[in-house]
Amino acid sequence: xxxxxxxxxxxxxxxxxxxxxxxxxxxxxxxxxxxxxxxxxxxxxxxxxxxxxxxxxxxxxxxxxxxxxxxxxxxxxxxxxxxxxxxxxxxxxxxxxxxxxxxxxxxxxxxxxxxxxxxxxxxxxxxxxxxxxxxxxxxxxxxxxxxxxxxxxxxxxxxxxxxxxxxxxxxxxxxxxxxxxxxxxxxxxxxxxxxxxxxxxxxxxxxxxxxxxxxxxxxxxxxxxxxxxxxxxxxxxxxxxxxxxxxxxxxxxxxxxxxxxxxxxxxxxxxxxxxxxxxxxxxxxxxxxxxxxxxxxxxxxxxxxxxxxxxxxxxxxxxxxxxxxxxxxxxxxxxxxxxxxxxxxxxxxxxxxxxxxxxxxxxxxxxxxxxxxxxxxxxxxxxxxxxxxxxxxxxxxxxxxxxxxxxxxxxxxxxxxxxxxxxxxxxxxxxxxxxxxxxxxxxxxxxxxxxxxxxxxxxxxxxxxxxxxxxxxxxxxxxxxxxxxxxxxxxxxxxxxxxxxxxxxxxxxxxxxxxxxxxxxxxxxxxxxxxxxxxxxxxxxxxxxxxxxxxxxxxxxxxxxxxxxxxxxxxxxxxxxxxxxxxxxxxxxxxxxxxxxxxxxxxxxxxxxxxxxxxxxxxxxxxxxxxxxxxxxxxxxxxxxxxxxxxxxxxxxxxxxxxxxxxxxxxxxxxxxxxxxxxxxxxxxxxxxxxxxxxxxxxxxxxxxxxxxxxxxxxxxxxxxxxxxxxxxxxxxxxxxxxxxxxxxxxxxxxxxxxxxxxxxxxxxxxxxxxxxxxxxxxxxxxx
Amino acid sequence: xxxxxxxxxxxxxxxxxxxxxxxxxxxxxxxxxxxxxxxxxxxxxxxxxxxxxxxxxxxxxxxxxxxxxxxxxxxxxxxxxxxxxxxxxxxxxxxxxxxxxxxxxxxxxxxxxxxxxxxxxxxxxxxxxxxxxxxxxxxxxxxxxxxxxxxxxxxxxxxxxxxxxxxx
Numbered sequence: 046x047x048x049x050x051x052x053x054x055x056x057x058x059x060x061x062x063x064x065x066x067x068x069x070x071x072x073x074x075x076x077x078x079x080x081x082x083x084x085x086x087x088x089x090x091x092x093x094x095x096x097x098x099x100x101x102x103x104x105x106x107x108x109x110x111x112x113x114x115x116x117x118x119x120x121x122x123x124x125x126x127x128x129x130x131x132x133x134x135x136x137x138x139x140x141x142x143x144x145x146x147x148x149x150x151x152x153x154x155x156x157x158x159x160x161x162x163x164x165x166x167x168x169x170x171x172x173x174x175x176x177x178x179x180x181x182x183x184x185x186x187x188x189x190x191x192x193x194x195x196x197x198x199x200x201x202x203x204x205x206x207x208x209x210x211x212x213x214x215x216x217x218x219x220x221x222x223x224x225x226x227x228x229x230x231x232x233x234x235x236x237x238x239x240x241x242x243x244x245x246x247x248x249x250x251x252x253x254x255x256x257x258x259x260x261x262x263x264x265x266x267x268x269x270x271x272x273x274x275x276x277x278x279x280x281x282x283x284x285x286x287x288x289x290x291x292x293x294x295x296x297x298x299x300x301x302x303x304x305x306x307x308x309x310x311x312x313x314x315x316x317x318x319x320x321x322x323x324x325x326x327x328x329x330x331x332x333x334x335x336x337x338x339x340x341x342x343x344x345x346x347x348x349x350x351x352x353x354x355x356x357x358x359x360x361x362x363x364x365x366x367x368x369x370x371x372x373x374x375x376x377x378x379x380x381x382x383x384x385x386x387x388x389x390x391x392x393x394x395x396x397x398x399x400x401x402x403x404x405x406x407x408x409x410x411x412x413x414x415x416x417x418x419x420x421x422x423x424x425x426x427x428x429x430x431x432x433x434x435x436x437x438x439x440x441x442x443x444x445x446x447x448x449x450x451x452x453x454x455x456x457x458x459x460x461x462x463x464x465x466x467x468x469x470x471x472x473x474x475x476x477x478x479x480x481x482x483x484x485x486x487x488x489x490x491x492x493x494x495x496x497x498x499x500x501x502x503x504x505x506x507x508x509x510x511x512x513x514x515x516x517x518x519x520x521x522x523x524x525x526x527x528x529x530x531x532x533x534x535x536x537x538x539x540x541x542x543x544x545x546x547x548x549x550x551x552x553x554x555x556x557x558x559x560x561x562x563x564x565x566x567x568x569x570x571x572x573x574x575x576x577x578x579x580x581x582x583x584x585x586x587x588x589x590x591x592x593x594x595x596x597x598x599x600x601x602x603x604x605x606x607x608x609x610x611x612x613x614x615x616x617x618x619x620x621x622x623x624x625x626x627x628x629x630x631x632x633x634x635x636x637x638x639x640x641x642x643x644x645x646x647x648x649x650x651x652x653x654x655x656x657x658x659x660x661x662x663x664x665x666x667x668x669x670x671x672x673x674x675x676x677x678x679x680x681x682x683x684x685x686x687x688x689x690x691x692x693x694x695x696x697x698x699x700x701x702x703x704x705x706x707x708x709x710x711x712x713x714x715x716x717x718x719x720x721x722x723x724x725x726x727x728x729x730x731x732x733x734x735x736x737x738x739x740x741x742x743x744x745x746x747x748x749x750x751x752x753x754x755x756x757x758x759x760x761x762x763x764x765x766x767x768x769x770x771x772x773x774x775x776x777x778x779x780x781x782x783x784x785x786x787x788x789x790x791x792x793x794x795x796x797x798x799x800x801x802x803x804x805x806x807x808x809x810x811x812x813x814x815x816x817x818x819x820x821x822x823x824x825x826x827x828x829x
Numbered sequence: 830x831x832x833x834x835x836x837x838x839x840x841x842x843x844x845x846x847x848x849x850x851x852x853x854x855x856x857x858x859x860x861x862x863x864x865x866x867x868x869x870x871x872x873x874x875x876x877x878x879x880x881x882x883x884x885x886x887x888x889x890x891x892x893x894x895x896x897x898x899x900x901x902x903x904x905x906x907x908x909x910x911x912x913x914x915x916x917x918x919x920x921x922x923x924x925x926x927x928x929x930x931x932x933x934x935x936x937x938x939x940x941x942x943x944x945x946x947x948x949x950x951x952x953x954x955x956x957x958x959x960x961x962x963x964x965x966x967x968x969x970x971x972x973x974x975x976x977x978x979x980x981x982x983x984x985x986x987x988x989x990x991x992x993x994x995x996x997x
Binding site for chain 2: 062063065066067068069070071072073074075076078079081162163241242243244245292293294295297326327328548549550551713714716717720721723724725747748749753755756757759761762
């Protein structure tokens with residue numbers, strides 16, 4: 046897309062430098078832990094060492110005696126105020142502080158409040174908790190066995206089964222499979238992992254007894270929705286709650302739910318009348334807040350003998366831990382997992398998902414993905430590679446043969462989505478050419494003859510993002526629109542406030558560029574503010590790649606309302622009729638007489654000083670945008686790996702990512718998002734995993750055990766793009782932040798499996814640690 | 830509670846002192862007692878490097894050191910990189926090359942990069958990657974951070990002076 050605005054204006058397509066950078070570079074960011082209020086207290090959580098135990102007593106006496114301790118709150122205390130439990134974002138409830146029993150290791154048991162964080166930690170050690178251990182359920186496959194312990198005694202249903210969800214035509218699918226000449230099957234576990242943004246979760250709750258107002262500084266990706274939930278759960282009038290989500294140090298879905306620590310800090314502030322800060326440690330973050338994935342999936346593909354896919358069948362077991370704290374739209378128990386039919390054109394599919402409880406941390410949050418889209422994309426892209434093996438067909442050729450062709454859009458997928466636009470073969474061709482696919486296959490064949498292990502992995506993913514249309518999408522009942530308010534000041538500078546909240550995505554820059562594009566006000570003259578519920582219009586927040594598709598659209602629509610009013614003002618100033626005016630970015634001019642014009646700055650000044658008779662003063666607009674459909678970004682990623690036979694170590698030699706996210710606001714920022722998402726995908730494929738031992742002890746509960754890549758392990762990323770605008774979005778954008786995390790895990794795994802496929806290997810579960818590869822090589826007799 | 834001790838540290842050229850418990854971590858001294866909140870905390874196992882500062886010319890993870898151990902030392906934090914209102918070439922590099930997103934790891938990255946360039950003004954890409962390997966970033970994938978350090982190295986090699994007078 047060529048730029049319509051000059052570099053000085055900085056509209057869409059310009060890689061302008063980020064407006065938010067300077068404060069971060071000077072150490073002047075303002076994160077929640079940087080908030081210092083007078084007379085502030087500090088909270089510290091007492092957590093369960095057991096995964097499943099009867100809670101026989103919590104003795105706070107010794108803790109209370111420690112000088113500096115102000116309060117120790119227990120579950121029984123909260124129960125008196127009906128706050129021992131809180132609703133989750135998905136038709137379940139979760140204990141704030143335990144009463145009766147604990148259900149996972151590190152569960153919240155008591156909350157100590159003290160004058161100093163060190164004293165609070167000391168006092169937490171003095172809280173005496175009497176536990177009686179209960180049998181522990183770790184394996185989700187055993188959760189519905191007759192002898193499995195029932196975890197949730199609070200539920201009417203005496204079972205560990207949470208939900209069954211299915212979509213598609215089971216009978217038709219089974220029939221296609223019965224008649225199919227080729228079938229491929231893969232059982233793939235998408236392991237439990239954690240988004241682990243570098244800033245952990247936390248808050249400062251500040252209840253002012255004089256005004257009756259509660260201000261909560263919160264690590265929140267959705268400050269408005271959180272305000273409403275605090276009001277509903279806490280019984281505090283919503284006008285008396287102000288949520289401020291200041292600078293956020295990464296979110297990736299981790300900061301969508303409400304956590305017990307937040308509620309405890311609020312209760313402590315309400316009780317003491319003093320500000321209370323609670324910041325979790327990294328271990329607490331990994332062990333108790335929203336985990337992701339933990340999907341145990343089986344996919345079958347049916348195909349003709351010449352490689353035309355005919356049907357897909359999916360069966361999945363979802364481990365939700367102790368509480369179903371998934372954060373996703375209410376009509377979708379398995380999120381948008383039914384995008385699992387992928388980029389391929391076939392009419393028949395069936396997908397079923399069962400959710401179960403185990404003695405693990407609660408969650409099922411969308412980790413840098415639009416509600417289970419990562420699991421779905423991984424599954425289909427793995428299954429297609431297994432099918433290619435069955436057919437003895439090149440995986441690129443198989444994909445090209447089955448892609449939905451560009452003229453079929455909008456495309457109705459067999460599981461009910463309407464894909465907005467796409468040209469999957471075009472993206473794949475750029476990727477194949479960039480990486481030199483044919484040459485690599487030749488090299489691989491040569492290397493195999495010499496006994497060297499090299500693999501090439503392809504992933505051609507489709508995402509479904511930008512939730513979402515109000516008729517289908519809501520979270521806890523609130524429709525998933527989003528918003529923007531623009532105020533143009535008399536001197537032609539503008540202020541933009543949003544319902545979303547950046548966690549590093551660069552919103553202060555990209556939203557300003559949308560205003561620049563639509564109104565011609567230079568991006569440098571547009572201030573974007575988010576995260577203060579007292580000032581910003583209501584919105585559902587930033588996750589599921591929805592900021593650009595929804596709030597970005599709202600920004601364009603609000604700007605167009607301003608332009609409409611501007612036209613009336615310009616007609617007044619130029620003494621002509623509105624119909625005689627034409628818009629060119631930044632000004633209206635009289636048709637046929639371009640010298641007779643008024644700039645947006647002239648118009649803004651007149652809106653306050655010289656408006657037409659009868660017109661309201663001012664130049665501002667707000668838009669609550671309800672998208673007509675979701676958007677469907679896509680791309681092809683190709684990964685080349687070499688495997689060290691001696692150690693089993695996988696070295697990513699090259700990785701080419703070709704993304705199509707429609708029209709781009711800021712190419713520099715898009716590339717940065719792709720680099721970051723690929724790195725998280727790489728980490729998931731090779732390193733990140735949270736497991737539990739048989740007693741329910743969390744393994745991977747700190748950075749010693751939960752491996753994240755440093756600059757040394759991280760590959761060099763090569764990026765490319767195609768551009769297929771969304772036909773229904775006001776400026777043709779689709780969203781990109783999650784694509785690389787959604788699309789890349791399959792590319793890595795496919796590459797490793799490809800390197801070993803001649804040995805009969807069809808699948809390896811993530812994370813692919815060196816020992817796993819080495820064990821396979823030993824089993825196959827490659828090493829002794 | 831142990832007896833408090835007097836700790837005096839020169840931070841960014843300014844003397845700071847306080848009576849603190851011997852167990853107080855250096856990062857808490859910096860963040861809580863001097864109001865310099867640019868130094869961050871991202872983990873509890875010394876892995877993430879968000880708390881990296883420069884003590885007497887060497888990078889230290891300030892969450893892994895007690896304030897009393899830094900008594901009498903000279904400390905540089907991210908707030909000290911600015912000179913007379915002008916960015917250090919590293920700060921310019923991070924901005925120009927899009928080497929930051931959420932900004933949380935950035936102060937630690939800057940301090941590690943600062944010492945890297947002090948010791949090795951012309952690092953290779955591999956040397957830069959090793960030089961920042963004590964700092965985790967969850968947003969950028971490091972590629973643009975490497976470019977940012979290269980940008981700064983080039984500027985410094987061109988003779989752009991940015992000597993911090995308060996560093997002894």
